[in-house]
Amino acid sequence: MKAVPASLLLPLKQLDDPAFRRPLLKALGVAILAFGGLAWLADWGVGWLAGGTGWLATVAGLLGGLLVLVSTFWLFVPVMLGITGLFSDEVAEAVERRFYPALPPAQGASIAAQARAGLGLALRFLVISLALLPLALIAPPLGVVVYWVLAALSLGYGLFDGVAQRRMSVADSQALRRRHRAQILAIGGALAALAVVPVANLLVPVLGTAAMTHLLHRG
Numbered sequence: 001m002k003a004v005p006a007s008l009l010l011p012l013k014q015l016d017d018p019a020f021r022r023p024l025l026k027a028l029g030v031a032i033l034a035f036g037g038l039a040w041l042a043d044w045g046v047g048w049l050a051g052g053t054g055w056l057a058t059v060a061g062l063l064g065g066l067l068v069l070v071s072t073f074w075l076f077v078p079v080m081l082g083i084t085g086l087f088s089d090e091v092a093e094a095v096e097r098r099f100y101p102a103l104p105p106a107q108g109a110s111i112a113a114q115a116r117a118g119l120g121l122a123l124r125f126l127v128i129s130l131a132l133l134p135l136a137l138i139a140p141p142l143g144v145v146v147y148w149v150l151a152a153l154s155l156g157y158g159l160f161d162g163v164a165q166r167r168m169s170v171a172d173s174q175a176l177r178r179r180h181r182a183q184i185l186a187i188g189g190a191l192a193a194l195a196v197v198p199v200a201n202l203l204v205p206v207l208g209t210a211a212m213t214h215l216l217h218r219g
Contacts, residue, residue: 003218004186010099011210019094023087024206030083031202076195077151078126081158084205085118088162091209100217106166109173117161117170125154148192155195155204156188159212167216180219187211 014020096103109117129150135143157177164173177184191208195201 001183001186003215004183006218007183007187007211007214008190010214011095011207014095014098014210017094017098019097020091020206020210023090023094024203027083027087027206028202030086031080031205034079034083035202076201077154077192078122078129080195080201080204081118081122081125081154084159084162084209087206088159088209089166091206092163092166092213095210095213096217099214103217108167109165109170113170114162114165117165117174118158121154121158121161125150125158148189148196151192151195152185152188154188155191155208156184159188159191159208160184160215163209163213163216180215183215183219184212187215 011020015024092106096106108114132143132146132150135146160177160180161170161173164176168176187208191204191211194207195204
Protein backbone atom coordinates (compact mmCIF):
# COMPACT_ATOMS: atom_id res chain seq x y z
CA MET A 1 0.00 0.00 0.00
CA LYS A 2 3.04 2.30 0.13
CA ALA A 3 2.55 3.25 -3.51
CA VAL A 4 -0.95 4.64 -2.93
CA PRO A 5 -0.08 8.00 -1.26
CA ALA A 6 2.62 8.74 -3.84
CA SER A 7 0.30 7.80 -6.70
CA LEU A 8 -2.32 10.26 -5.42
CA LEU A 9 0.09 13.14 -4.70
CA LEU A 10 2.42 13.02 -7.71
CA PRO A 11 -0.25 14.15 -10.24
CA LEU A 12 -0.58 17.40 -8.26
CA LYS A 13 3.14 18.02 -8.69
CA GLN A 14 2.74 17.84 -12.46
CA LEU A 15 0.17 20.60 -12.77
CA ASP A 16 2.95 22.95 -13.92
CA ASP A 17 3.76 20.67 -16.88
CA PRO A 18 2.24 21.98 -20.17
CA ALA A 19 2.04 18.41 -21.52
CA PHE A 20 -0.12 17.52 -18.52
CA ARG A 21 -2.18 20.70 -18.44
CA ARG A 22 -3.30 20.33 -22.07
CA PRO A 23 -5.33 17.12 -21.56
CA LEU A 24 -6.43 18.44 -18.17
CA LEU A 25 -7.96 21.56 -19.72
CA LYS A 26 -9.46 19.60 -22.64
CA ALA A 27 -11.04 17.06 -20.29
CA LEU A 28 -12.36 19.91 -18.13
CA GLY A 29 -13.97 21.51 -21.19
CA VAL A 30 -15.59 18.27 -22.31
CA ALA A 31 -16.86 17.60 -18.78
CA ILE A 32 -18.44 21.07 -18.59
CA LEU A 33 -20.15 20.53 -21.95
CA ALA A 34 -21.35 17.06 -20.96
CA PHE A 35 -22.86 18.14 -17.67
CA GLY A 36 -24.18 21.36 -19.16
CA GLY A 37 -26.05 19.15 -21.62
CA LEU A 38 -27.36 16.98 -18.79
CA ALA A 39 -28.52 20.09 -16.90
CA TRP A 40 -30.36 21.30 -20.01
CA LEU A 41 -31.95 17.89 -20.40
CA ALA A 42 -33.02 17.94 -16.75
CA ASP A 43 -34.57 21.39 -17.18
CA TRP A 44 -36.39 20.26 -20.32
CA GLY A 45 -37.65 17.11 -18.61
CA VAL A 46 -38.96 19.02 -15.62
CA GLY A 47 -40.67 21.56 -17.90
CA TRP A 48 -42.34 18.77 -19.87
CA LEU A 49 -43.57 16.99 -16.73
CA ALA A 50 -44.91 20.20 -15.24
CA GLY A 51 -46.50 21.36 -18.49
CA GLY A 52 -50.04 20.71 -17.33
CA THR A 53 -52.11 22.57 -14.77
CA GLY A 54 -53.26 21.86 -11.25
CA TRP A 55 -51.61 20.30 -8.24
CA LEU A 56 -50.96 16.98 -9.98
CA ALA A 57 -48.82 18.71 -12.60
CA THR A 58 -46.96 20.55 -9.84
CA VAL A 59 -46.26 17.36 -7.90
CA ALA A 60 -45.25 15.54 -11.09
CA GLY A 61 -42.87 18.37 -11.96
CA LEU A 62 -41.26 18.35 -8.50
CA LEU A 63 -40.88 14.58 -8.41
CA GLY A 64 -39.64 14.55 -11.99
CA GLY A 65 -37.08 17.22 -11.24
CA LEU A 66 -35.85 15.30 -8.19
CA LEU A 67 -35.58 12.09 -10.19
CA VAL A 68 -33.66 13.75 -13.02
CA LEU A 69 -31.25 15.48 -10.63
CA VAL A 70 -30.60 12.30 -8.65
CA SER A 71 -30.15 10.34 -11.88
CA THR A 72 -27.66 12.91 -13.18
CA PHE A 73 -25.63 12.67 -9.97
CA TRP A 74 -25.89 8.88 -9.95
CA LEU A 75 -24.61 8.61 -13.53
CA PHE A 76 -21.72 11.00 -12.96
CA VAL A 77 -19.10 8.24 -12.78
CA PRO A 78 -20.09 6.46 -16.05
CA VAL A 79 -19.93 9.84 -17.81
CA MET A 80 -16.51 10.51 -16.27
CA LEU A 81 -15.21 7.15 -17.45
CA GLY A 82 -16.41 7.96 -20.95
CA ILE A 83 -14.51 11.26 -20.88
CA THR A 84 -11.42 9.50 -19.52
CA GLY A 85 -11.21 7.30 -22.60
CA LEU A 86 -10.72 10.37 -24.77
CA PHE A 87 -7.58 11.56 -22.99
CA SER A 88 -6.07 8.61 -21.13
CA ASP A 89 -3.23 8.01 -23.61
CA GLU A 90 -2.19 11.66 -23.61
CA VAL A 91 -2.23 11.83 -19.80
CA ALA A 92 -0.33 8.56 -19.35
CA GLU A 93 2.30 9.63 -21.89
CA ALA A 94 2.84 12.93 -20.08
CA VAL A 95 3.27 11.14 -16.75
CA GLU A 96 5.65 8.54 -18.14
CA ARG A 97 7.70 11.14 -20.00
CA ARG A 98 8.31 13.10 -16.81
CA PHE A 99 8.60 10.43 -14.13
CA TYR A 100 9.52 7.22 -16.00
CA PRO A 101 11.60 8.28 -19.02
CA ALA A 102 13.46 4.93 -19.22
CA LEU A 103 10.30 3.02 -20.14
CA PRO A 104 10.13 1.59 -23.68
CA PRO A 105 7.33 2.76 -26.01
CA ALA A 106 3.90 1.52 -24.97
CA GLN A 107 2.88 -1.62 -26.87
CA GLY A 108 -0.13 -3.21 -25.25
CA ALA A 109 -3.55 -4.44 -26.27
CA SER A 110 -5.01 -3.31 -29.57
CA ILE A 111 -7.37 -0.34 -29.59
CA ALA A 112 -10.24 -2.67 -30.50
CA ALA A 113 -9.46 -5.00 -27.58
CA GLN A 114 -9.20 -2.06 -25.18
CA ALA A 115 -12.50 -0.66 -26.46
CA ARG A 116 -14.29 -4.00 -26.02
CA ALA A 117 -12.95 -4.49 -22.50
CA GLY A 118 -13.68 -0.89 -21.48
CA LEU A 119 -17.19 -0.95 -22.93
CA GLY A 120 -17.98 -4.26 -21.24
CA LEU A 121 -16.82 -2.96 -17.86
CA ALA A 122 -18.69 0.34 -18.27
CA LEU A 123 -21.92 -1.42 -19.25
CA ARG A 124 -21.75 -3.74 -16.26
CA PHE A 125 -21.36 -0.86 -13.85
CA LEU A 126 -24.03 1.17 -15.67
CA VAL A 127 -26.56 -1.67 -15.35
CA ILE A 128 -25.71 -2.11 -11.65
CA SER A 129 -25.98 1.66 -11.08
CA LEU A 130 -29.39 1.86 -12.75
CA ALA A 131 -30.62 -1.19 -10.83
CA LEU A 132 -29.62 0.41 -7.52
CA LEU A 133 -30.90 3.90 -8.37
CA PRO A 134 -34.26 3.34 -6.60
CA LEU A 135 -32.28 2.75 -3.40
CA ALA A 136 -30.92 6.29 -3.59
CA LEU A 137 -34.48 7.62 -3.82
CA ILE A 138 -35.97 5.42 -1.08
CA ALA A 139 -33.06 5.56 1.41
CA PRO A 140 -30.73 8.48 0.56
CA PRO A 141 -28.16 7.82 3.37
CA LEU A 142 -27.74 4.21 2.28
CA GLY A 143 -27.74 5.37 -1.34
CA VAL A 144 -24.74 7.62 -0.64
CA VAL A 145 -22.76 4.68 0.73
CA VAL A 146 -23.72 2.47 -2.21
CA TYR A 147 -22.81 5.28 -4.62
CA TRP A 148 -19.36 5.62 -3.06
CA VAL A 149 -18.71 1.87 -3.24
CA LEU A 150 -19.82 1.69 -6.88
CA ALA A 151 -17.78 4.77 -7.76
CA ALA A 152 -14.68 3.36 -6.05
CA LEU A 153 -15.02 0.08 -7.95
CA SER A 154 -15.79 1.56 -11.35
CA LEU A 155 -13.20 4.35 -11.18
CA GLY A 156 -10.56 2.07 -9.72
CA TYR A 157 -11.04 -0.79 -12.17
CA GLY A 158 -11.81 1.37 -15.19
CA LEU A 159 -8.89 3.76 -14.82
CA PHE A 160 -6.37 1.05 -13.95
CA ASP A 161 -7.39 -1.13 -16.88
CA GLY A 162 -7.15 1.89 -19.18
CA VAL A 163 -3.52 2.64 -18.35
CA ALA A 164 -2.42 -0.99 -17.91
CA GLN A 165 -3.74 -2.09 -21.29
CA ARG A 166 -1.49 0.45 -22.99
CA ARG A 167 1.42 -1.81 -21.99
CA MET A 168 -0.02 -5.32 -21.78
CA SER A 169 -2.84 -7.52 -23.00
CA VAL A 170 -6.36 -7.30 -21.61
CA ALA A 171 -5.95 -10.64 -19.82
CA ASP A 172 -2.63 -9.58 -18.25
CA SER A 173 -4.07 -6.24 -17.12
CA GLN A 174 -7.02 -7.97 -15.47
CA ALA A 175 -4.70 -10.45 -13.72
CA LEU A 176 -2.53 -7.55 -12.50
CA ARG A 177 -5.64 -5.74 -11.32
CA ARG A 178 -6.65 -8.75 -9.22
CA ARG A 179 -3.19 -8.92 -7.63
CA HIS A 180 -3.24 -5.22 -6.70
CA ARG A 181 -6.96 -4.95 -5.93
CA ALA A 182 -6.46 -3.36 -2.49
CA GLN A 183 -4.24 -0.56 -3.84
CA ILE A 184 -6.51 0.05 -6.83
CA LEU A 185 -9.62 0.28 -4.65
CA ALA A 186 -7.85 2.60 -2.20
CA ILE A 187 -7.16 5.04 -5.04
CA GLY A 188 -10.64 4.45 -6.45
CA GLY A 189 -12.12 5.31 -3.06
CA ALA A 190 -10.19 8.57 -2.89
CA LEU A 191 -11.32 9.48 -6.41
CA ALA A 192 -14.91 8.57 -5.53
CA ALA A 193 -14.74 11.00 -2.61
CA LEU A 194 -13.38 13.71 -4.92
CA ALA A 195 -16.20 12.96 -7.37
CA VAL A 196 -18.77 14.47 -4.99
CA VAL A 197 -16.88 17.78 -4.61
CA PRO A 198 -18.28 20.36 -7.06
CA VAL A 199 -15.77 21.64 -9.67
CA ALA A 200 -12.99 19.42 -8.31
CA ASN A 201 -14.94 16.40 -9.53
CA LEU A 202 -14.43 17.55 -13.12
CA LEU A 203 -10.70 16.87 -12.68
CA VAL A 204 -11.24 13.22 -11.74
CA PRO A 205 -10.63 11.76 -15.25
CA VAL A 206 -7.16 13.26 -15.65
CA LEU A 207 -5.97 13.11 -12.03
CA GLY A 208 -7.29 9.56 -11.75
CA THR A 209 -5.57 8.43 -14.92
CA ALA A 210 -2.29 9.96 -13.73
CA ALA A 211 -2.62 8.32 -10.31
CA MET A 212 -3.22 4.89 -11.86
CA THR A 213 -0.24 5.38 -14.17
CA HIS A 214 1.96 5.96 -11.12
CA LEU A 215 0.46 2.94 -9.39
CA LEU A 216 1.11 0.78 -12.43
CA HIS A 217 4.82 1.62 -12.36
CA ARG A 218 5.26 1.80 -8.57
CA GLY A 219 2.87 -0.85 -7.25
